[in-house]
Amino acid sequence: MNGSPLELEPLFRIGPVPITEPVITTWAIMALALLFSLLATRRLELVPGKLQAALELVVGAIDHQVEEVVQRDPAPFRPIVGTIFLFILVANWSSLLPGVEPPTARLETDAALALIVLASTAYFGIRQSGVSGYLKSFAQPSWAMIPLNIVEQITRTFSLVVRLFGNIMSGVFVIGIVLSLAGLFVPIPLMALEVLTGAVQAYIFAILGCVFIATAVGGEAASAGANSSSMQGNST
Amino acid sequence: MHIDWWTLGLQTINLLVLVWILSRFLFRPIAGIIRERQAASADLLKKAEVERDKADLEERQAEQDKEEAERARGEVLKSAAKEAEAEKTQILAAARQEADKLRAQAKTDIERLRQAEEARSNRQASELAVEIAAKLFNRLPRNARIGGFVDGLAEAVAKLPERTRAEIGAAGAPVMVKAAQEMSPGEVTALEAALSKVLGCEVAVSVTVDPELIAGLELEAAHASVRNSFAADLDRIANGLTGDGQE
Known part of the structure; x- marks a missing residue:
């Protein structure tokens, strides 16, 4: 991290499109995800091996969490929530590799994730209640709440971006500063802490996205909203 | 930003x-x-x-x-x-x-x-x-073995039916008598006299000796037999004891 964390230098360009480091890292993660998925699901058996059992455990845990929040079949929400969780987790942990900067330490990646959550909220809300029904949900409990609800949509999406960006970027910066000041092995405890922080942030982002979607489809909105507010406060 | x-x-x-x-x-x-x-x-x-x-x-x-x-x-x-x-x-x-x-x-x-x-x-x-x-x-003495039985024989003959008695010694035929021993002439005479008396006619006796009689006399007629001997008595006693019951 040579310059401002808010600025990105393109590594190369494809036509007018600048290709930056987070994009390259994301592509690598996508390639690894595709390769891993193909290899891991090549021979699935009813009696699972160790890898299959671990994958089933992960998918089962995601389904369980989604079901608890949404209070309905988790299958439609699994790809979005599961992908957000796994991508953020892998992206955060990619900082452990020498020379790799996690894409989530960049505002654009976190904003992209938040945009996807926002779009998913609208998509599942419309699918559940129709366009008018979804729009009417902004007028709950009264028409006077429309501006506040719109602001809430924006602010909570913005809070997702800021929380993830702030936690991961700060962790990368701290490790970088400590590494530049101290010896080779000094940042290791901080890196271990970063592993924990990365997992927690992935979980928080995925669960909050799930709560927003649940709110849109009429799940446990009130309690989840309250929980999300408190979690936001704690994590930041 | x-x-x-x-x-x-x-x-x-x-x-x-x-x-x-x-x-x-x-x-x-x-x-x-x-x-x-x-x-x-x-x-x-x-x-x-x-x-x-x-x-x-x-x-x-x-x-x-x-x-x-x-x-x-x-x-x-x-x-x-x-x-x-x-x-x-x-x-x-x-x-x-x-x-x-x-x-x-x-x-x-x-x-x-x-x-x-x-x-x-x-x-x-x-x-x-x-x-x-x-x-x-x-x-016993010898004369007691015959003489003591003469009267008894005569009494037994007297008890025979009339018709049977008439056949004995009829037509002068001798009366067949068995004696336990040889009879003396006096004993024969006494016997003939006793028989003649009970038969109502003179009879002569023809004596044969049979020691089996032990003592006594036995008269043998055509349709009768009078046994007045000790052997006959002993036979009756023995039959009585053994239950054969023939006298």
Whole structure:
């Protein structure tokens, strides 16, 4: 991290499109995800091996969490929530590799994730209640709440971006500063802490996205909203 | 704050593609195999439940069969005991009957043996008595062995029926007399006189000696025999003792 964390230098360009480091890292993660998925699901058996059992455990845990929040079949929400969780987790942990900067330490990646959550909220809300029904949900409990609800949509999406960006970027910066000041092995405890922080942030982002979607489809909105507010406060 | 909109757009596209990749190649197969396993487990559970119900049914059936067998066994045992009791009673009755029969047979045999033994004892006693009496009579004087029997013979002849008496010594035929020993002329004369008296006509006697008589006389006629001898008396006594009863 040579310059401002808010600025990105393109590594190369494809036509007018600048290709930056987070994009390259994301592509690598996508390639690894595709390769891993193909290899891991090549021979699935009813009696699972160790890898299959671990994958089933992960998918089962995601389904369980989604079901608890949404209070309905988790299958439609699994790809979005599961992908957000796994991508953020892998992206955060990619900082452990020498020379790799996690894409989530960049505002654009976190904003992209938040945009996807926002779009998913609208998509599942419309699918559940129709366009008018979804729009009417902004007028709950009264028409006077429309501006506040719109602001809430924006602010909570913005809070997702800021929380993830702030936690991961700060962790990368701290490790970088400590590494530049101290010896080779000094940042290791901080890196271990970063592993924990990365997992927690992935979980928080995925669960909050799930709560927003649940709110849109009429799940446990009130309690989840309250929980999300408190979690936001704690994590930041 | 500076945002690279190109990167934001690319990352958004990248993430949507990643959602598709993971959904298509990871979540769907894994969820599918989980669903398949759950279905297989549910199927197995259903089959196990069916098997358990079947086993329960078989167990109940087995219990019923066992109870039925117990009941049948009890009935067979009861029937066998009843039959055994009846057979025991029958055998006991038969044994008792057989024992009674044997006892009766034994009694009969004992009675017969007793009677035979008694007859043998009587016979021996009579033989012994006759022998004793013969020995005693042999000690009598000789003239007493004949003379003492003349009157007795005459009395016996007198008791014969008229017709029989008339045949004795008819037409001058001698009267056949057996004597225990040789008779003296006087004894012959006395005999002829006694007979003549009871017969009502003069008769002569022809004497033959028979020591078997021991003592006494015996008259032999065509249709009668008068025995007035000691041998005849002993015979009567012996017959009386042995129960033959012929006098």
